[in-house]
Amino acid sequence: MKLISATPSPYARKVRITLAEKGIAFDLQTEIPWDSTTKTPEFNPLEKLPVLIPDKGKPVYESHFILEWLEAKYPAPQYYGIHPRTQDDLLFAKQVEVVSDGMCDACVMLFFEKQRENPSKEWNARQMRKVEGGLKALSEWVGEKEFLIEDRLTLADIAAGSVLGYMSVRFKMIPWREQYPNLATYVDRLEERDSFKNTKPSPQNITDKIV
Numbered sequence: 571m572k573l574i575s576a577t578p579s580p581y582a583r584k585v586r587i588t589l590a591e592k593g594i595a596f597d598l599q600t601e602i603p604w605d606s607t608t609k610t611p612e613f614n615p616l617e618k619l620p621v622l623i624p625d626k627g628k629p630v631y632e633s634h635f636i637l638e639w640l641e642a643k644y645p646a647p648q649y650y651g652i653h654p655r656t657q658d659d660l661l662f663a664k665q666v667e668v669v670s671d672g673m674c675d676a677c678v679m680l681f682f683e684k685q686r687e688n689p690s691k692e693w694n695a696r697q698m699r700k701v702e703g704g705l706k707a708l709s710e711w712v713g714e715k716e717f718l719i720e721d722r723l724t725l726a727d728i729a730a731g732s733v734l735g736y737m738s739v740r741f742k743m744i745p746w747r748e749q750y751p752n753l754a755t756y757v758d759r760l761e762e763r764d765s766f767k768n769t770k771p772s773p774q775n776i777t778d779k780i781v
């Protein structure tokens with residue numbers, strides 16, 4: 571199995587963490603999806619990574635769907651299960667992923683708006699509100715807990731941990747660790763896991779003109 575990924579990608583990190591927690595071997599293909607050299611269009615009509623390419627069968631893309639696919643194909647108890655046991659908890663975990671991924675989307679929008687000749691203040695303010703609203707929601711959900719659900723790592727922690735780790739790399743100017751010390755404690759504990767330690771995001775050097 572192969573995963574097309576990028577070093578800063580919080581979406582790809584969710585998949586890398588899940589593969590590690592489930593103990594699934596895979597080849598990591600690191601790319602810059604914004605450069606003309608990327609292979610993503612060969613596998614994903616949306617030209618985005620992450621893309622999971624199974625040894626047999628069709629490519630799987632869109633991180634939340636890749637995690638669904640992995641949980642379906644590599645279920646508990648043979649593999650570590652990332653879905654909570656009850657339906658309500660699973661729906662809540664998916665809501666945490668919606669907010670976490672939405673924060674990532676807003677961060678990506680901000681990242682590229684800054685590269686425009688005349689960045690729109692209104693557009694940036696709108697994206698910042700989404701990031702700040704998401705941080706507030708995550709902080710309220712986490713409280714003083716070690717894990718969001720069932721006192722063990724689930725989809726919710728993978729999603730929340732990935733966006734918080736991304737912000738530490740891409741958005742140092744947002745003082746979220748001071749604003750929400752409980753989130754800082756929460757993510758620092760997650761980062762002690764091998765699946766997090768071995769998937770730390772790092773910046774990439776985009777060479778092509780994007781906007």
Ligand SMILES: N[C@@H](CCC(=O)N[C@@H](CS(=O)(=O)O)C(=O)NCC(=O)O)C(=O)O
Nearest residue numbers: 576579581603617618619620632633634
């Ligand atoms: N909703 C998608 C978002 C994936 C995404 O935006 N990936 C970026 C790379 S990164 O932001 O994750 O580093 C990409 O491939 N962008 C290329 C493009 O949008 O054309 C997911 O969850 O997988």
